[in-house]
Amino acid sequence: MRIVVQRSKKASVTVNDQVVGEIDKGLVLLVGVTHDDTEEDAAFLADKIVNLRIFEDENEKMNHSLLDVGGSILSVSQFTLYGDCRKGRRPNFMGAAKPEQARNLYDTFNKLLREKNVHVETGEFGAMMDVSLINDGPVTLIIESK
Known part of the structure; x- marks a missing residue:
């Protein structure tokens, strides 16, 4: 699994002009899945993300977790994270599950995240979505399970 993690002050996802998910302070996750990913990958990433110390403490050091x-x-599904752009001009998405x-x-x-007592909103899997966020920092990381 490959996840783009963006610290945000406010974010939402819209499908067909309807807001389907919205948060205030937290993380926006763009989630990509490849062929050999397993539930162990999902569990590893869920634990890593909720405990990642990327929020500032009183000394402005990234010392606090979500x-x-x-x-x-x-959390927004995004198969394009497995787009291979090495050849030609059109991405190859064969790496996506x-x-x-x-x-x-x-x-x-997402279920594993919720089990860690985190409020999770989602986009709509497979839909064309508009994602809006105020990126806090900006802080953006890419985390992979492999």
């Missing part, structure tokens, strides 16, 4: 600050997560496998692992990942 759990420490009581933040929320906006098939939709059924990706949906199951994406749902499992």
Whole structure:
């Protein structure tokens, strides 16, 4: 699994002009799944993300986790994270998992986040979505399970 993590002050995802997910302070996660990903990958990343110390303390040092600050997560599926742009001018998406496998692992990942007492909002799997965020910092990281 590959996840782009963005610290945000406010974020939302819209499908067909309807807001389907919205958070205040927290993390926006763009979640990509590849063929050999498993529930162990999802569990590793869920634990890593909620405990990642990327929120500032009183000394402006990144010392607090999402759990420490009581933040929320906006999780958005994004198969394009496995786009291979090395050849030609059109990305090759053969590295992305098939939709059924990706949906199951994406749902499992979000369930694992919720089990860690984190409020999780999501986009709509497979839909064309508009994601809006105020990136706090900006702080943006890429985390992979492999």
